[in-house]
Amino acid sequence: MKLKLAKTAGFCMGVRRAVEIVLDTANRQQGPIYTYGPLIHNPQVLEILAEKGVTVIEDVSGAKSGSVVIRAHGAPPQAMQALVDAGLTIINATCPRVIKVQTIISKYARQGYACVIVGDKDHPEVMGLLGYAEGMGYVISHPDDLDKLPSLERAIVVAQTTQDGRLFNRIAKTMAERFPHFKVFNTICDSTLKRQAEVREMAKAVDAVVVVGGRNSGNTQRLAQAVEQEGVPAFHVESEAELDCQAIEPLRSIGITAGASTPNWVIKKVFRTIEALPHQAKGRWRLMLFRIQRWLLLSNLYLAMGAGCLSYTCALLSGIKPGFAPALMASCYVLSMHILNNFIGREAVRYNDPDRASFYDNNRLILLAIAVISGTVGLFMAFAMGSVPFLIVLIISLLGLFYKVKIIPGRLKIGKKIQRISDVPGSKTVLIALAWGVVTVVLPHLSVTLQITTTMIFVSLWASAMAFVRTAFFDILDMQGDRIVGQESLPIVLGEKKTFRILKLLLVIFLAALIFAPMMHLATTLAYGMILSVFYMSKVLMAFERHWVVPGFRFEFLVETLFVFTAMVTGLWQLLA
Ligand code: SF4
Known part of the structure; x- marks a missing residue:
């Protein structure tokens, strides 16, 4: 069985940065640490953060003192101000690419432009972006939604950074015909575009693609959809335990990709489980050889x-x-x-x-x-x-x-x-x-x-x-x-x-x-x-x-x-x- 792992599988720059900021804060800082909403859409990472004492709050009433980390998706400025007013210290882990979209919206809002966001209205990034539109923000997710827009004299169009590239292009094209005076900014993150382009290419060369990532992660779902649009079966799994080994094992080539919020170790577990499948099927000797090699390496x-x-x-x-x-x-x-x-x-x-x-x-x-x-x-x-x-x-x-034993007593600790x-x-x-x-x-x-x-x-x-x-x-x-x-x-x-x-x-x-x-x-x-x-x-x-x-x-x-x-x-x- 040929295995192909997508180059773009796993944490994107923004998610990786946000996770690192939270973990470093939790490792170094005393006192309560919160994240404003779940840090990422991945149950395993959220479990680890909970183990480290990082609490998720949905609004300002959830915390009295301490530090609150703004996740990669960002947050509305009004919500951030409320957190500061409540005496919390803000650690802003908003992805720099999301900040760029917020800046565009904010700049044009000050000049009186309305803002049309192509995205999912319930997505936290979109909710955060709306906060910068000074009450002139609209969310659409389909070309048909254009009919629902009020008549706008001046408007800009931006995309949720993880939006599907093809869908955005379709909407932008229709928009250019109907509202040529709108300024369109394609703010889809290139990490998302590359991930989607790679999985489409991959789907053409393999029998099936395993997509690893949280079920409620929008960008992971879109990867699975992209595979299916290419006419190839997609197995969306959260962990290796969900792999349909019976269906996968007879296949000759498998592609593996993962959403932007999937940690490496989850991808590794899935990869290793699939990697071991053909050895189990190729007879006793092959399996034995594989086991010996594995024993020598792991021991x-x-x-x-x-x-x-x-x-x-x-x-x-x-x-x-x-x-x-x-x-x-x-x-x-x-x-x-x-x-x-x-x-x-x-x-x-x-x-x-x-x-x-x-x-x-x-x-x-x-x-x-x-x-x-x-x-x-x-x-x-x-x-x-x-x-x-x-x-x-x-x-x-x-x-x-x-090496890991305390050799300097607490009161004498260096630095x-x-x-x-x-x-x-x-x-x-x-x-x-x-x-x-x-x-x-x-x-x-x-x-x-x-x-x-x-x-x-x-x-x-x-x-x-x-x-x-x-x-x-x-x-x-x-x-x-x-x-x-x-x-x-x-x-x-x-x-x-x-x-x-x-x-x-x-x-x-x-x-x-x-x-x-x-x-x-x-x-x-x-x-x-x-x-x-x-x-x-x-x-x-x-x-x-x-x-x-x-x-x-x-x-x-x-x-x-x-x-x-x-x-x-x-x-x-x-x-x-
Ligand atoms: S997908 Fe792009 S914009 Fe969104 S968090 Fe990742 S790097 Fe940032």
Whole structure:
């Protein structure tokens, strides 16, 4: 079965911004927090906000004090003034594109123009827009409604930002014939237009389209309608539980799209459920292979294998003899820490990777046993390598274990809220990368000589940089869940675009460094081979940014193959040498 995920699926800029504003406010601010109406039309997100103590109010009587967030749809200015008069602090999360429409209406209303809004009269955005029309606003939703308009001398026409593009064009055309003096502004948001255009294109190339999103979300309903208008079946689901697997499984190609208010983790759950369907149908062996691959990935065994591979490569890159003990120690340390990390950070995993979360719930005992055994074996191997490596592994393991534990008492807290290592913004990404550099390069090196060399520093920086790119990349994928639980990962602190730029810059720096390293005696000539691993990771980033691959189970496997790939290149390099 071919799966196609729409590039435009999920939160649009405005909804994403509003959700981020509310979550950041809830994570940082004390005191009551309200949203003026439900933040978005998505039951799962509303449930999370309720869990975080964010209350929905419909009017000013619902709140006495605190902050009230104006959702992406905006609100009438009169309602906002009433909130201020009631002593509430306004946090305006109105989408900038909606503000643009409000500004147009307001500007022309001051000049005496009436305003005709093409949209749903009960939609909160339309109700907000009407507030700017100074009592001269009219809402129409069909060309026939034009007959109901009073005679207007001067008027402008705008659209609800999520309005269907074809319908608006039809109304605008009729309007131009009947009321040529009206000024028409096509204010449909390009995010909506792109989403609708993409789903229509997608529908032409697949057997059916699964549309994910809240039942009462207007833009999600319109996506399903657009699919049906193309003569293709549309399955509108709110979650994976509503999937009609019997109807979907025999299909050869499925498209998946989602409304502007559907969070990533809901899309991910639906994608993963459909992704697993053909394996169940293709016989025992195929299913077994799929399950083994899934087990290796979700349990982090595949990643641990990668750590062993990286240790082997780094030894050759540093010019020391690769050994079984250092590779096993690196694998065991990585396995133990990453499994424990999934348990410690299970709240975020629940949102970022629901499949992984249920895997950890279902295999709790066996995974905890693997973590304890691998941690012990790792320490034992470090001990076999010498007292210094043992001490270092012990320290970094304890750091990992106490990552989320309060180590600074409440009254001594540093700055605003730093009491745990995890409270330091971006600490997770940096510490994981450093730990990888230590276990794969520094410790094997120290087991041979206690001298710190420039080669050791260079190779450990390279290994840390590759681990950093891998971890930060997953942090980018996990931004929504991290934000929900208040985890300030690097992309949340710096922003997605800036983080991407840093990752690319890092890859470019190491690309250049690997070219010159052998000449400067910083690494063996294997460094030339390692240029391929930098290319590998660059391709992964590029594939994600350009939507060449769908971020599902296979894509994650591809990312985790990075370190296995380094060992493959090393093996080939040795053969050729
Ligand atoms: S659909 Fe467009 S206008 Fe509406 S919230 Fe999203 S980005 Fe803003």
